[in-house]
Amino acid sequence: MEFRKYFDFAEGSTPVILSCPHGGYKKPKRIPDKTMGPNIADKNTYFISKLIINLLKKEGINIYYILNKIHRSKLDLNRPPHSPSALNKSSTEANGIFHAFHDQLIIFSQECLTQFDKALVIDFHGFTRPYKNYPDVIFGHIFGKTLDLIQDATNDACERFWGCYHLEKEISKHFSIDKGFAESEYSLAYSGGYITHQFLKTKNINTIQVEVAKNIRTDASLTKKFVKAFTKAIIKSINEN
Numbered sequence: 001m002e003f004r005k006y007f008d009f010a011e012g013s014t015p016v017i018l019s020c021p022h023g024g025y026k027k028p029k030r031i032p033d034k035t036m037g038p039n040i041a042d043k044n045t046y047f048i049s050k051l052i053i054n055l056l057k058k059e060g061i062n063i064y065y066i067l068n069k070i071h072r073s074k075l076d077l078n079r080p081p082h083s084p085s086a087l088n089k090s091s092t093e094a095n096g097i098f099h100a101f102h103d104q105l106i107i108f109s110q111e112c113l114t115q116f117d118k119a120l121v122i123d124f125h126g127f128t129r130p131y132k133n134y135p136d137v138i139f140g141h142i143f144g145k146t147l148d149l150i151q152d153a154t155n156d157a158c159e160r161f162w163g164c165y166h167l168e169k170e171i172s173k174h175f176s177i178d179k180g181f182a183e184s185e186y187s188l189a190y191s192g193g194y195i196t197h198q199f200l201k202t203k204n205i206n207t208i209q210v211e212v213a214k215n216i217r218t219d220a221s222l223t224k225k226f227v228k229a230f231t232k233a234i235i236k237s238i239n240e241n
Helices: 045-058 092-116 164-171 220-239
Strands: 007-010 016-020 064-068 119-127 137-140 205-213
Touching: 007 092, 016 045, 016 092, 016 220, 045 064, 045 119, 045 220, 064 092, 092 119, 092 205, 137 164, 164 205, 164 220
Parallel strands: 016 064, 016 119, 119 205
Antiparallel strands: 007 064, 137 205
């Protein structure tokens, strides 16, 4: 399989992995549409992921990453593979892409454990706020069950865990956040999808689904603020742990 047709991906030199499953823009005619589930891409998540990766590179930090290029109408990598909302069962190509993505994500996480004895997996998504008071950013980690590495044992909730600690600290300077610990009803809908569940109760890996509101992703100035805050959080997570 020619991975580069389907994914933009690379190994890193630091134990951070960025996944972006719903930002794909390609719609190959040979791959049939799904028959169920959401068909709208998470607008600009692919683009924002690239901004984050490139800004980190300018700071001398190379993270692991895998960004899906295939549109969500063809393939949803954050659903179980047996579900019709993930792919059209008639397509062996779609099935191959699905498993290649997840296999590569596991390979990256195992490489991080081997080299650094830890990993921070960030699964990047987008959502549309249904009303004004909805949070700007929502963290999902199955209510803490995909968080294993401690940053500060004296703290509670997000502030306790490596990666989550600095992401919450930096992003909350500019945007409202639901930290994902069931402190509100927002946590329930975005607690973590299929990708996050692959790292459930995994030792030495912290996995966080980061959902970003559409108004941030479609406004250049807000996107810039988010990218800078996100990047700063990654740098601090690496340097202070």
